[in-house]
Amino acid sequence: MAILGFLRDFPLHGYDLKNRVASLAGHVRPIADGTLYPTIKKLEDAQCLTRRTAPGSVAAPRHMLEITQTGTDQLRRWLRDPEPGFITDDNKWYVLLAFLHHLENPREQALVLARRREFLDHPAQLFFDEQGAPIPPERLESPFRKGLMQIHRSTNLTEIDWLDRQIGDLNRRAGFAVHQRDGA
Amino acid sequence: MAILGFLRDFPLHGYDLKNRVASLAGHVRPIADGTLYPTIKKLEDAQCLTRRTAPGSVAAPRHMLEITQTGTDQLRRWLRDPEPGFITDDNKWYVLLAFLHHLENPREQALVLARRREFLDHPAQLFFDEQGAPIPPERLESPFRKGLMQIHRSTNLTEIDWLDRQIGDLNRRAGFAVHQRDGA
């Protein structure tokens, strides 16, 4: 998703792509050559991107990669109907968010944000005692577990706040677009 | 790490372990049977845990798992000197934090928190233009990317705040312990 997402902005070669993906998801976990290049080939075989050899501006020749219509469609499908992990796994969610603007319909964007919003509403119960009963933060003996739950709660509220504002904006824009189309 | 960490609290059987790991890391990504049971076997082979068959309280018989001294040592090694990913990947970091109290020396605990603190100090530069120059949040056209960076910044500050307080506490405790040992 990150490869197609970046290429949708403008054409890039593999090495550049590697650095950009590493900066985005990768300040978390850099992407390995052995992952990147086979994935590019896979996307090429699936006609999601085309390759043009160009002289390297600094050194060895580059393969400039460009996204195709097929690739754009694939990207939009991934964004419009993301797998569960992209909603629940923070790392994956942030990658999705970085490319959500490529899904051009505000209503569709709002729907994706709403899925995340709904997930964040379930406050995660992280720790249980021997009997399987949940332990509230104030009963936790470990200060690290206490902090973990505090941070988790605080960051969730921050994101929920942003999500609500954003969903509101998008729905207003979608509603306005409908009014215009209706001639209202 | 999560398996040994939970067993260090009290003995558990596989199924229970599965649910606890799923609640902790897994509200993010539940753990599959095909991952859990081979891993338990691997830890058993490495003498990190022992197994006792007990009648199931509800249905099929359980294998009660108990951590050994070898397992405790292994857990502490992982906690004391975590691989880079455990510092930089939020998911992994939260798992580590959930078991850091098993590392009993406050000075060692503080050192681990300091590694995370240092990582959070580098503000991640996420997006770049065609020329490779970093794009500041206010220049981003996508509201999602803007929000992404805002949330990222805000949650980092929350965690840094907690880390600083915690590291201070731990160092005071470590210092106090030294004074006591010195008879001061």
Next chain:
DNA sequence: GTTCTTTACCTCGGAGTCGATATATCTTGT
């Protein structure tokens, strides 16, 4: 009485990722 669901454990194949390794090009320093 038979099926369904939940609990509980286990294995195998496939997909994905990494780390090591190899190759080639161009610039810079010595």
Next chain:
DNA sequence: ACAAGATATATCGACTCCGAGGTAAAGAAC
């Protein structure tokens, strides 16, 4: 002239993890 280092692409074996499937036991539903 030569080596070193950054740029740039690619492959291969090893490892991890998941998902699908299978086994089994107990209680609940019909």
